Amino acid sequence: MADLTPTTDRPGLHVSKPSPNTPATGSAVCHCGAKATATGDNQVRALVEGYTANHGSAHGRTGR
Numbered sequence: 001m002a003d004l005t006p007t008t009d010r011p012g013l014h015v016s017k018p019s020p021n022t023p024a025t026g027s028a029v030c031h032c033g034a035k036a037t038a039t040g041d042n043q044v045r046a047l048v049e050g051y052t053a054n055h056g057s058a059h060g061r062t063g064r
Helices: 041-054
Strands: 012-016 025-029 035-039
Touching: 012 041, 025 041, 035 041
Parallel strands: none
Antiparallel strands: 012 025, 025 035
């Protein structure tokens, strides 16, 4: 399986939860340079909400 972890060359959001009994993990990298990681279902949920509200396509490709 390919490594789906976002990088500065491949920005994005990646979330993993291999089974219902393991905590979710997430990582995000934006084209503006912002990076974040999270472990635990609630923390990953907050990461996803923050990334979608403030990064990725939320602020275009101008780096702002």
